[in-house]
């Protein structure tokens with residue numbers, strides 16, 4: 001790499017004019033060259049900078065954040081904050097639909113079809129860039145503000161079955177978001193706690209543990225018949241995800257790691273459902 005002259009030298013190809021995303025130092029491991037469907041070329045370079053990954057910091061009830069992802073809002077935090085799906089994504093979705101229709105109207109093999117495909121690819125790329133920007137900002141923010149983050153594992157088999165565009169983009173966003181949370185937690189010495197996919201995270205009262213069996217998917221709000229607490233469906237789920245994750249930490253514990261987890265009100269055993277914890281830690 002020549003950062004001053006903005007050139008990269010590749011075997012057999014020689015020197016190529018490059019826009020560097022950042023200046024880096026360290027031992028270069030390998031480089032991967034890729035091209036997008038809109039004809040943009042990228043080189044990603046793996047560098048060993050010799051720095052060790054930080055040890056995960058201890059976390060408490062107050063420094064852990066529960067996140068529930070959903071279709072209504074992109075994410076709901078256990079603090080009660082709702083993160084909306086960015087509006088520009090919706091606009092872009094409409095644009096994608098129009099462009100897709102234009103492609104299917106053009107004669108197969110024609111030049112006009114080629115052009116329409118190119119326009120569609122550009123729009124897809126724009127959506128992906130907007131989505132990634134949104135996800136990077138959000139994941140960086142929650143990782144900076146908390147010591148541990150609790151999420152519910154995604155149901156991958158269920159995700160592959162749907163063919164709706166809006167839904168498939170949401171699904172892709174969630175897995176990309178979780179991947180970002182995972183490596184950002186590692187990089188900044190935070191802990192990502194994952195609990196298993198189990199329905200009742202939204203059906204259990206986060207205050208008293210009552211299981212509301214008949215809670216329908218359309219019920220966005222409900223009142224606990226046992227303790228009378230008024231719940232927002234998603235906020236209640238986010239609080240439960242955090243609770244379950246911390247509870248699991250108390251029950252299992254991690255060998256060799258000192259945790260300062262405060263006791264969480266435990267749920268009556270009969271009301272707890274199957275869950276698993278898969279804490280992701282550096283190394």
Ligand SMILES: [Zn+2]
Nearest residue numbers: 205208224227
């Ligand atoms: Zn209750």
